[in-house]
Amino acid sequence: MKSYRVAIVGALGAVGQQMMKTLERSSLAVSSLKPLDIEQNAGKQVSFRNKMWTVETSGKGKFLDVDIALFSAGAEASEILAPIAVSEGAIVIDNSSQWRMTDGVPLVIPEVNPQALRSHKGLIANPNCSTIQMLVALKPLHAAFTIKRVVVSTYQAVSGSGAAAIRELREQSQSILDGKQPVANVYPHPIAFNAIPQIDVFLDNGYTKEEMKMVNETHKMLDPNILVSPTAVRIPVFRGHSESINLEFEKPFEIEQIVEIYKKAPGILLVDDPAQLAYPMAINSEDRYEVFVGRLRRDPTVQNGLNMWVVSDNLLKGAALNTVQIAEKLVEMDLISR
Amino acid sequence: MKSYRVAIVGALGAVGQQMMKTLERSSLAVSSLKPLDIEQNAGKQVSFRNKMWTVETSGKGKFLDVDIALFSAGAEASEILAPIAVSEGAIVIDNSSQWRMTDGVPLVIPEVNPQALRSHKGLIANPNCSTIQMLVALKPLHAAFTIKRVVVSTYQAVSGSGAAAIRELREQSQSILDGKQPVANVYPHPIAFNAIPQIDVFLDNGYTKEEMKMVNETHKMLDPNILVSPTAVRIPVFRGHSESINLEFEKPFEIEQIVEIYKKAPGILLVDDPAQLAYPMAINSEDRYEVFVGRLRRDPTVQNGLNMWVVSDNLLKGAALNTVQIAEKLVEMDLISR
Structure with missing residues (x-):
């Protein structure tokens, strides 16, 4: 079984915390976790699957060793960071509203339209909670x-x-x-x-x-x-x-x-x-x-x-859980390697 | 201008209290107030238009000197007491659900169907708040x-x-x-x-x-x-x-x-x-x-x-206020004497 290097952008926010919790309980094999957040949170430690991981700031160069980046940092941060992450080779699953209606960006609920994932170009949008x-x-x-x-x-x-x-x-x-x-x-x-x-x-x-x-x-x-x-x-x-x-x-x-x-x-x-x-x-x-x-x-x-x-x-099916389920579905459909 | 003897049944309840407050501010000329409530509240004093009035229990004989009885005592109490009040000569405006759908009982919002008041037989129902x-x-x-x-x-x-x-x-x-x-x-x-x-x-x-x-x-x-x-x-x-x-x-x-x-x-x-x-x-x-x-x-x-x-x-337009407005409308339409 392959395992994946996962980054969480906005790891200390309300949804980011739920993403880590949901990811921890998920079937996804995670070889490394990279929690990213704003500067004032850098250096803090988070626990994930019985190991401590250090929070870093986000930015250029941070996604070169990342397979999957789960974003929950808001639309403005996502506008700048998501293209960087994609260009550095990560698959981005973004929880903000920034890319949802963009042509060519799949907007996915695994129970509803998993087939849309097939055409992804590195960026997938998580829909609005409601x-x-x-x-x-x-x-x-x-x-x-x-x-x-x-x-x-x-x-x-x-x-x-x-x-x-x-x-x-x-x-x-x-x-x-x-x-x-x-x-x-x-x-x-x-x-x-x-x-x-x-x-x-x-x-x-x-x-x-x-x-x-x-x-x-x-x-x-x-x-x-x-x-x-x-x-x-x-x-x-x-x-x-x-x-x-x-x-x-x-x-x-x-x-x-x-x-x-x-x-x-x-x-x-x-x-x-x-x-x-x-x-x-x-x-x-x-x-x-x-x-x-x-x-x-x-x-x-x-x-x-x-x-x-x-x-x-x-916070779960409306945000963190659906994001993690998209990642699981990408693995299941063998759409993770690029 | 005529003035009216008004009873409030359930005077110490949430709606009853609002009825008194609304009645106090209304244009209705009130010559006497009779606050009625359950036994354990009998003897308590309530203030209305700068005078104190003593709470009595409700029952037979209590409506003989009443022109208008505003009821907010729930459906069960209303089932028993409203016919008594009507038979003793009071016009009952009932805030419970007991009589709302009864044929011959007008159900009235003054802004919506005041004309329904013309056919009243002593009992008028106040609609549900929503x-x-x-x-x-x-x-x-x-x-x-x-x-x-x-x-x-x-x-x-x-x-x-x-x-x-x-x-x-x-x-x-x-x-x-x-x-x-x-x-x-x-x-x-x-x-x-x-x-x-x-x-x-x-x-x-x-x-x-x-x-x-x-x-x-x-x-x-x-x-x-x-x-x-x-x-x-x-x-x-x-x-x-x-x-x-x-x-x-x-x-x-x-x-x-x-x-x-x-x-x-x-x-x-x-x-x-x-x-x-x-x-x-x-x-x-x-x-x-x-x-x-x-x-x-x-x-x-x-x-x-x-x-x-x-x-x-x-509590106001949804209950107490509409009840008092019905009383005012009865006076305005000259439908109060029986």
Whole structure:
């Protein structure tokens, strides 16, 4: 079995930490780990598979001895560093939004479109968290009944905005419980005990960038014919995005068929037992690899309509796990050597 | 000007307290206030318009000297007490779900269907909180462009479940911030830092009672031809329900027309300025009478489609305020004497 030299760019960030943890548990044979981060973190030690590794700064020359570079350093860093890493021979799997819609860069969820990996040129993009869990849930239904239209409203956790946002939710919550004014830095408004109907910046069409990611990435990965109408909302949850999804299929279906499909679908755990008050919830998704699906019920207001509730750990399947799974899939498909 | 003898049933509950506060600020001439509550609260004093009033227990004979009885004592109490109050000559405006769908009982939002009050027989029902704010927002658009279908996902505050739920969210939040296990009593699962896709009990069709209220009450009050596909979700917010609403109209529209309609619509405040990051939010709705509307944007995935975000204080327009406004409307329409 071949083993691989892996770099993690942004190793000490919220997602970077999860990447290391997920990589540690993965089947990937790692001969060396190179944790890269900003200058002030250089020299710190991280533990990986019972060995300590020293954090270095990123930059030119750092990828010459790297086979796979997992990037979670944000779009700006990725714009500069990813081409450097590719030119130095690494395969880059980038978690930022920088390259997702670039022609020729595969955007991949292993359960959805692994075949897209075949055409990679050294750079592969990891999709947006809210898109990943939605498409893992939609893919098997689309294959069976052909999805025409999706209306989705999200309930997104703060960890999607990084470690500072997690701290901010803690601090704001404590302030409010203590009867003090919450201080907002990461978000434009307090998120504690609130719902903010804005994620990422606004575009000219009145939608946010986060909302348009769900549209555009669905078209790139699953089917350009699926109509997606999104509303992305931040709520005071630490980890685990929830999504209320309304679907309209071309073909008729029975709920029992959907249940059977989900029982066999890869990466999905069906949690749908109203009698036991069992349905997917953010607090149960933490540290779990699955996309949880529940509250399956026919929508009688449209032909072949379905309502459902989909939850997943935004730091894992929504980010770190999917990145590592792409690396595993590249190995499995023998697409790693260049 | 006539003045009225008003009773408040459940005067010390979360909504009852808001009813007193709202009534105090209202234009209604109140000659006497009779606060009614459970036995253990009898004898307590409440302040209303600079006078103290003594809480009594509710029951037979208590409504003989009452013109208007505002009920917020839950469905079970209302089932027994409302007919007694009506038989003793009071006009009952009931905030519970007990009578909402009963034939012959008007279900009323003053901005939506005040004319339904004309046929009252002493008992008037106040609609469900999540329906009220939705229909205040939908009514003027329906009049202009005819709504065919609504897909709505709610983000509901805990205060809708009463004072105990407010305490539970506080206590659970503090436990989690302190690294302890949260204790759940009011809801079947912890609500702090979570999203629970269940409000009220499940029905045979897979929808919850809360969700079907939004369907049935829309049909009773606005138009039985409007198709409503709801998902009701509890989130860790103290006060203010938010709703992500997707609409499909029969007639074509321009966003500018919607803006003009909302600028003039009663009970509505348009907060929709993405450039200034301004949109409705739960934390800004507290103690406000308006239904806040924003994030207006065309939904290009369906003919004549619109997405919007609607927020209101669930204890005020969603409950106490609407109840008091019904009383005011009865006076205005001269429907109070029997």
